[in-house]
Amino acid sequence: MESKYILEKSSVGTRVGGADFNYRAGRSVLRDTRVLMVEKSSSMQAYTHGPILYKFAVDDLPSEVKKDWSKGSGLTPGGRILQDTEKTGLRDQKDPGSTGILKRASSTPNPGLNGQLPGSYMHLDTRNPGKQAEPASNFKAAQGQHAPQAEKQPLSSSHIPVPRNRKPSGHADKEVMAATVLTSLSTSPLVLYPSSAPTVSDPANKTWKEVLSTSYSSSTSGNWSWDASDQSVPSTPSPPLSNDNNKSFLLSSQSDDVSEDATESTHFMFEDPIPRKRKNSMKVMFKCLWKNCEKVLSTSSGIQRHIRTVHLGRNTDSDYSDGEEDFYYTEIEVNMDSLTEGLSSLTPTSPTTTGPPPIFPSPLSDASHSEHISMNGFQSHAPSLLSQSAPSTLCHIRTDHAYQATAPVSIPVGPELAGIGNGNGIGPGTGTENGISVSWQSPPYIFKGVSGPVTHVRPVGLGEKRQPSVTPHTPVKNQALNMPAPKSTSGTRKPRGEAKKCRKVYGMEKRDMWCTACRWKKACQRFID
DNA sequence: TGTGCCGGGCG
DNA sequence: CGCCCGGCACA
Numbered sequence: 001m002e003s004k005y006i007l008e009k010s011s012v013g014t015r016v017g018g019a020d021f022n023y024r025a026g027r028s029v030l031r032d033t034r035v036l037m038v039e040k041s042s043s044m045q046a047y048t049h050g051p052i053l054y055k056f057a058v059d060d061l062p063s064e065v066k067k068d069w070s071k072g073s074g075l076t077p078g079g080r081i082l083q084d085t086e087k088t089g090l091r092d093q094k095d096p097g098s099t100g101i102l103k104r105a106s107s108t109p110n111p112g113l114n115g116q117l118p119g120s121y122m123h124l125d126t127r128n129p130g131k132q133a134e135p136a137s138n139f140k141a142a143q144g145q146h147a148p149q150a151e152k153q154p155l156s157s158s159h160i161p162v163p164r165n166r167k168p169s170g171h172a173d174k175e176v177m178a179a180t181v182l183t184s185l186s187t188s189p190l191v192l193y194p195s196s197a198p199t200v201s202d203p204a205n206k207t208w209k210e211v212l213s214t215s216y217s218s219s220t221s222g223n224w225s226w227d228a229s230d231q232s233v234p235s236t237p238s239p240p241l242s243n244d245n246n247k248s249f250l251l252s253s254q255s256d257d258v259s260e261d262a263t264e265s266t267h268f269m270f271e272d273p274i275p276r277k278r279k280n281s282m283k284v285m286f287k288c289l290w291k292n293c294e295k296v297l298s299t300s301s302g303i304q305r306h307i308r309t310v311h312l313g314r315n316t317d318s319d320y321s322d323g324e325e326d327f328y329y330t331e332i333e334v335n336m337d338s339l340t341e342g343l344s345s346l347t348p349t350s351p352t353t354t355g356p357p358p359i360f361p362s363p364l365s366d367a368s369h370s371e372h373i374s375m376n377g378f379q380s381h382a383p384s385l386l387s388q389s390a391p392s393t394l395c396h397i398r399t400d401h402a403y404q405a406t407a408p409v410s411i412p413v414g415p416e417l418a419g420i421g422n423g424n425g426i427g428p429g430t431g432t433e434n435g436i437s438v439s440w441q442s443p444p445y446i447f448k449g450v451s452g453p454v455t456h457v458r459p460v461g462l463g464e465k466r467q468p469s470v471t472p473h474t475p476v477k478n479q480a481l482n483m484p485a486p487k488s489t490s491g492t493r494k495p496r497g498e499a500k501k502c503r504k505v506y507g508m509e510k511r512d513m514w515c516t517a518c519r520w521k522k523a524c525q526r527f528i529d
Numbered sequence: 530t531g532t533g534c535c536g537g538g539c540g
Numbered sequence: 541c542g543c544c545c546g547g548c549a550c551a
């Protein structure tokens with residue numbers, strides 16, 4: 001059961017340190033965490049605090065052994081605690097240093113051990129504490145509470161009095177960092193579930209969640225904030241979607257957990273919609289925050305190494321990481337889908353999709369710290385969603401084509417149509433911007449890119465009312481635009497649009513209200529198909 | 530039969 | 541080029 005989580009995480013562990021944290025925090029199952037941590041440290045030197053202790057041991061061990069460990073933890077399902085103990089044992093046996101490490105950790109004045117890596121060793125001890133102190137001070141407080149617990153259990157607490165003090169802070173920081181990151185990641189569910197599922201009753205969970213949420217919002221949420229508010233992207237459509245996706249995702253990726261967690265997840269409202277959404281199409285990238293450094297890597301280890309070596313001037317070779325790198329890079333999501341799709345995505349859902357694009361820019365600027373890449377992703381993503389809820393109003397542009405030079409007519413609602421007959425020569429948006437009449441009145445024209453002549457949004461309102469058949473064609477119209485004259489019975493002759501034309505709309509009586517084209521018996525420019 | 534619009538003519 | 545209309549295709 002629990003082991004599953006561990007397994008899952010361990011696999012993911014490389015880039016998601018946070019998962020462990022959550023897990024641990026929620027349930028205070030340190031051992032598991034540790035194992036994971038060790039793995040991580042060996043593989044990527046990510047968050048050092050916890051791992052540090054073991055790190056030496058790991059390093060000392062032959063690479064094979066290391067692997068075994070990591071694998072072991074992952075592979076041995078069910079053996080959570082046992083595993084750990086075993087591992088520990090293993091360590092001890094194979095590497096004397098490991099035990100030594102523990103001791104050291106526990107008691108600062110630890111003499112013995114290590115003839116091997118005295119220097120580096122010391123280094124670690126000193127560093128972690130100090131470093132951690134600076135950064136995520138915010139989190140510390142919150143985490144501090146949890147950390148202690150965690151610490152105790154795993155190692156025989158008796159041995160580790162001292163470490164506790166310093167570690168906790170470090171732990172917390174990094175954990176939070178990791179957690180934060182995680183949350184923002186597409187994998188967020190992984191994090192969330194574990195924490196919620198295991199011990200619901202455990203109060204720690206709540207706190208932890210809170211911590212997460214706070215950290216999340218403060219550090220990572222930037223992206224989302226705009227997402228939710230800016231675009232007026234009515235959350236309506238997206239949430240459900242994301243949920244669905246999420247589920248599917250879970251199913252595919254962690255079939256095991258789903259059954260249990262799925263239910264739990266529902267309870268876990270925390271940031272639900274967003275994270276999930278990301279998951280689907282988001283790829284996590286790590287961006288170096290170092291001044292003037294735009295480096296973006298796909299792996300945390302990579303970015304850390306980058307920072308460590310390039311910016312921090314640390315030794316490339318050593319796996320050792322004091323965790324400082326963590327503060328110099330951030331994670332960003334890249335929406336793969338949107339990237340591929342591109343703005344031109346022909347969202348079948350709504351013809352108006354074209355409209356939104358112009359809006360994108362703003363969101364971008366909003367999310368200052370968030371990476372542009374990610375933003376792009378979202379942006380492109382947003383449109384489709386937006387378009388649904390937010391009709392074409394945004395981009396309506398009334399155009400008078402050559403033919404119509406005459407007038408901004410009063411498109412108005414022909415008496416016949418709505419009986420509103422307000423033929424006031426008012427421009428589109430002005431007068432009757434209500435409901436149906438809006439679109440109808442001013443057949444909105446949406447500019448579609450440069451090339452595109454003009455995409456016309458079919459008058460949705462009154463006009464259509466009269467001729468129901470029109471609706472179904474809407475989608476087709478777009479195609480027609482792309483591929484003019486699909487069907488040409490008589491050579492180049494237009495198919496003949498189904499839409500109501502000026503003549504029909506206004507009637508012969510109001511011929512003056514027709515578009516010029518219609519008046520001249522040319523293809524209607526106002527109600528284009 | 531009504532409508533949409535091409536093709537063409539006129540000024 | 542603006543304007544108008546004959547006439548065909550289509551619904």
